[in-house]
Structure formats: structure tokens, C-alpha cells
Amino acid sequence: MAARSDIPGPQQRGGLLTGLIIPLTRQLRQITYLQAIQETFCLLMPFIILLTLLQMLGWLVLNPAGPLLGEDGLGLGSLLTGGLHGQTYRESAFFLNSARLRDYLDITNVLFSLLFALVLSMKLARLWQGQETMSMLCTASAYLFFITAISPNVHELNHYFMGRGFFLALLMATCSTWLFCHLARIQYLELPLVRSLPLSMNTSTKLFLPLVITLLASLLAVLGWIDLEHSVLSLPTLLAAQLNGNLPQTPAAAILYELTRRFLWWLGLNGSSFTFFWQEAFYAPAQLANEVAAGKYIFTTEFFDANSISLLGLAISIWVFASRQRLRTLSACCFPTLLLSINEPFLFALPIVLNPMFLIPYLLAPVLNVYIGYLAINWGIVPLFRYTVESAAPVFLQGWLATGDVMGAVLQLVWLSLDIVIYTPFVIIFNLLTQEEDLREEATPHEA
Known part of the structure; x- marks a missing residue:
């Protein structure tokens, strides 16, 4: 688990932090399931x-x-x-x-999803006092069922897992591990030991029935999920059918979407994966319409990908204004990954995740970015985001290529400048609130 920055006690603060954010954070940090995901x-x-x-x-x-x-x-x-x-x-x-x-x-999204599911399954099995290796094998089997049912085409698989990967990893690891761990504790499902068998084989053989039930349940769940995804009952299809297509293009809906994504990330959950169904129902079709049918949509998948620049503003603000050398070093180390649109190291190392001090600016910065981007495109200053760009594209290049104009990169630069302004007061306040901790760190001799 990444080291957390020290959070001052509530007696040093007042208002929203003391009344809501800090108590909420303390309660969330006690949830062992969230701890397993963060680890x-x-x-x-x-x-x-x-x-x-x-x-x-x-x-x-x-x-x-x-x-x-x-x-x-x-x-x-x-x-x-x-x-x-x-x-x-x-x-x-x-x-x-x-x-x-x-x-x-092109298999990177599938591979990461599988690795995340396996490691999370191990963590959850340890949490629920189950057999770790067998739990991981149950999760791996569920994944093989799922991959086989989706498509044999690597490109289609990678595209499918691109948005859903974390959500599917969380779902399969949690359900298969929970089911197996609880079934394994039911005594009448255990097969009798055979003295002539080696101990390791006896250990696995007595869990035969829980394994069978878990794998059958996983197979049925996968088949049900695939049928649901291809039916009119799938969540993106229902959203697109029930809601007015113009609603997601309003600034209020776009801001709410971005707030939801960022808050989920603050909890330690992949917000992009949990909101992918809304994106697939509205913002992905808008992106496609802009690209192939001369659409006029402002809010698209590429617009929100470009807005992921906000954490780079915090990294710069910490590097310039933070009083702790450790935080400045951390910011400098994460700077290259942030330039390459890889935000996870900074999110979990600073950490942003479940850090009450940075929750407000972490939510405020992208919200203002969304509105300023809306105004810039609506007034014709910046072109529409017409072209699909790989999500791993470097900062500024992504804005340039997605709009087909250098003004896309200029918009990202404006966003970055605004984000630095938003984060800087909170970094300075954090310095003031942690002066005693800074003095203790300076007085404590560092070990080699």
C-alpha cells in the first residue's frame, strides 16, 4: 500500500472539511474491500x-x-x-x-484486466479467509469463459475491455472469490479425505464441489451477461432509448458525468470504467458522428480524455509550492507518467485517493475545465473533437490530433494553467496545516 500523506486532525480545521469530508474519509478508510482494491x-x-x-x-x-x-x-x-x-x-x-x-x-487492456482480477482475487481471499490459489484459479476460469464468449478477434476484445476492463475485473474477482470462499466453509460440501493421496492433492480434492459450483455459476453468469449486452436490456441501449439525446450535451449533464468519474477515482475505483455505459450510450456515438457524419457535438469521448490533464496541474503546483521535499520528489517522479496520460501512479502515491485535503480541488478543476471547454468550442475558438485518438496519447498531442488543430493543444494548455491556479491555494494551506509534521520530519534523522 502506498504511503499516505499525513492528514491533520479535525481540531485544526473547520467548516466543510470537519463536518463532512474528514468523517466520510475516515469511515471509507475502514472499508477493507476498498483497501484491497487500493492495494x-x-x-x-x-x-x-x-x-x-x-x-x-x-x-x-x-x-x-x-x-x-x-x-x-x-x-x-x-x-x-x-x-x-x-x-x-x-x-x-x-x-x-x-x-x-x-x-x-493490442491485448494490453485485456491483460491488465486479467491481472487486476487475479491479484484482487488473492487479496479478497485473504480478507475472507479463503484459499488464495484456488480463488485465483476460479477467477481465471471465469475470465477464460468470458473471453471465449466475447470474440476470438484480439482487436475486438481489446476494444471491449478498454472501457469495461476494471468493472469486469472487479465483478468477476469479487463474485467468484466470494462464492468460492463461502462455499468452501460449508462442511457437507467437502469430500472425505483419502489417506493414500498426497496432502496437497487432498487439500484441493476436498474443495471439488465448491469449485464445481463456482465454475458453473461463473459460466452461467458469463452467458447471461453476454446475452444482456447484446439485447435491448443492456444498460447503454436502455439509456439511449429512455433519455433525450440532447440532454448529455448540456453543460450540466457533462459536469455531472465528470464529477461522478472523478469522485469514483477518489474512492479508489476506476471512474471511467464505472461510467463507461453512459459514455457508450451518448459520448461514443457523438464522437463517431463528429468523425464520419459531420456531427456538431461538443461533449465526446475525446473531449473528456483531453480533460484528464487536471492532475498534471496538481503535480506542478506541488513541485513548486509544497514545503515537503518528499512530496516535491514524488511530483517530479510522476511528472513523466502524467505527461503520457498515466494518472494512476500519482493518484495512489500522493495519494489523491481518500485524501480529504485534495477532494475539493480534485473535483473542482475538471468541472471548470468542462465548462471552459464548452464555451471555447461553442464560441468557435477551438474546433470540435472530431478524431479518435488512442487514450495513451501524450498530453497536448492528444488535443491537437483529436481536434485536427493546434487550438486543441492550446485548450489543454489553458486547462492546465487554470488547474495550477485552482490547486495552488490548497497546496499552500496544506503546508500551513502540516507545519508541525514538517518540523518533526526535519528533526528526525533519516535512515540510510
């Missing part, structure tokens, strides 16, 4: 960074139709193939081999 994120942080970098490598460098190699980008692919263009370039061995290499890296 899983922290344990998998190197994998998150590595898989995101591989995803960006596949999109930026290996994609034969991408911004570097593609003819609509810098056109390096045509240069490397001796001047091939159009259909001839797309049929070249270079194009096909580059596309194949990118497909190899």
Missing part, C-alpha cells in the same frame, strides 16, 4: 505503466495508418517503403507486418 492498484502499478507505454508504442510507432507512419500523418511509412502510396502502400509487406506487430500489443 491491488499499488501492486500492479509497474504493469499499468508498462502496458500503457506498450499501448502507446503500438498506436504511435507501429501503427501503419497512425500519426507517424500513416499517410494522413507524417507519412514515414511511405518513405520507408520507397514512396508507396494508397492501396499499394496498404498491400505492402511493411504495412501488413506493422499491423501484425500492433495487433500483438
Whole structure:
């Protein structure tokens, strides 16, 4: 678990912090289930960074139709193939081999979801006093059922897990582990021991019936989920059918969507995954309409991806104004990942997660960004976000490519400047509230 910054006692504060945020935070920190999720994120942080970098490598460098190699980008692919263009370039061995290499890296979303589910299953089995290895195997089996039922196509699988990955990992790990751990404690489901068998085999054999029930339940749940996803009862379909399509394009709805995403992240949950159904019902179709049908939608998936820049403002503010050397060092270390739109290290290392001091600016900054972005696009200062860009695209490049205009990057720069202004007073207040802790840290000799 990442180290948490020291939080002053409530006697030092007043108002909203003392009356609501701090008591809420203390209660949430006692929830062991949330602790298990946070520990899983922290344990998998190197994998998150590595898989995101591989995803960006596949999109930026290996994609034969991408911004570097593609003819609509810098056109390096045509240069490397001796001047091939159009259909001839797309049929070249270079194009096909580059596309194949990118497909190899196109499994990153599925892989991260699987790793998260396995580690979380281990943590939950320990929490619920179950057998860790068998619980992980139950979760892995559920995943194999699910992947087989979705699609054999790697690209389709990766696209499906791109938004739902964390939600599915949480769902499968929690349900399969909970069911197995509780069934394993029912004595009449245990098979009798056979003295001639090795101890390790007896241990697993006596859990045969709980395993059978868990795997059958997982298989039925997967089949039910797939049927639901492809029916009119799926949540995105119901939302799109029941709500006016113009409602999500109002600033109020967009701000509420962004508030929900960020608050879930503050809880230590992947807010983008939990709100993916709303995004799929409204903002993904708006993005597609802008790209292929000359749509006029302001709020799209790329708009909200561009708005993920807000944490970079906090990192800069801490690096400049924080009194603690540890926080400044942490900010500097996370700065490269934030530039590459990888926010998880900063979220869990500072931490932002369940930190009452930074909740208000963490919610306020993206909300103001949404409204300023709305005004800038509505007044014609910034073009619409028309083009789909890989979510792992670096900051500023993402805004530029998604709008097709340098003003997209300028909008992100304006957002960043505003975020620094919003976060700075809270960083300074944090310095004042933790002066005693700073003095104790300076007085305590550091161990080598």
C-alpha cells in the first residue's frame, strides 16, 4: 500500500472539511474491500505503466495508418517503403507486418484486466479467509469463459475491455472469490479425505464441489451477461432509448458525468470504467458522428480524455509550492507518467485517493475545465473533437490530433494553467496545516 500523506486532525480545521469530508474519509478508510482494491492498484502499478507505454508504442510507432507512419500523418511509412502510396502502400509487406506487430500489443487492456482480477482475487481471499490459489484459479476460469464468449478477434476484445476492463475485473474477482470462499466453509460440501493421496492433492480434492459450483455459476453468469449486452436490456441501449439525446450535451449533464468519474477515482475505483455505459450510450456515438457524419457535438469521448490533464496541474503546483521535499520528489517522479496520460501512479502515491485535503480541488478543476471547454468550442475558438485518438496519447498531442488543430493543444494548455491556479491555494494551506509534521520530519534523522 502506498504511503499516505499525513492528514491533520479535525481540531485544526473547520467548516466543510470537519463536518463532512474528514468523517466520510475516515469511515471509507475502514472499508477493507476498498483497501484491497487500493492495494491491488499499488501492486500492479509497474504493469499499468508498462502496458500503457506498450499501448502507446503500438498506436504511435507501429501503427501503419497512425500519426507517424500513416499517410494522413507524417507519412514515414511511405518513405520507408520507397514512396508507396494508397492501396499499394496498404498491400505492402511493411504495412501488413506493422499491423501484425500492433495487433500483438493490442491485448494490453485485456491483460491488465486479467491481472487486476487475479491479484484482487488473492487479496479478497485473504480478507475472507479463503484459499488464495484456488480463488485465483476460479477467477481465471471465469475470465477464460468470458473471453471465449466475447470474440476470438484480439482487436475486438481489446476494444471491449478498454472501457469495461476494471468493472469486469472487479465483478468477476469479487463474485467468484466470494462464492468460492463461502462455499468452501460449508462442511457437507467437502469430500472425505483419502489417506493414500498426497496432502496437497487432498487439500484441493476436498474443495471439488465448491469449485464445481463456482465454475458453473461463473459460466452461467458469463452467458447471461453476454446475452444482456447484446439485447435491448443492456444498460447503454436502455439509456439511449429512455433519455433525450440532447440532454448529455448540456453543460450540466457533462459536469455531472465528470464529477461522478472523478469522485469514483477518489474512492479508489476506476471512474471511467464505472461510467463507461453512459459514455457508450451518448459520448461514443457523438464522437463517431463528429468523425464520419459531420456531427456538431461538443461533449465526446475525446473531449473528456483531453480533460484528464487536471492532475498534471496538481503535480506542478506541488513541485513548486509544497514545503515537503518528499512530496516535491514524488511530483517530479510522476511528472513523466502524467505527461503520457498515466494518472494512476500519482493518484495512489500522493495519494489523491481518500485524501480529504485534495477532494475539493480534485473535483473542482475538471468541472471548470468542462465548462471552459464548452464555451471555447461553442464560441468557435477551438474546433470540435472530431478524431479518435488512442487514450495513451501524450498530453497536448492528444488535443491537437483529436481536434485536427493546434487550438486543441492550446485548450489543454489553458486547462492546465487554470488547474495550477485552482490547486495552488490548497497546496499552500496544506503546508500551513502540516507545519508541525514538517518540523518533526526535519528533526528526525533519516535512515540510510
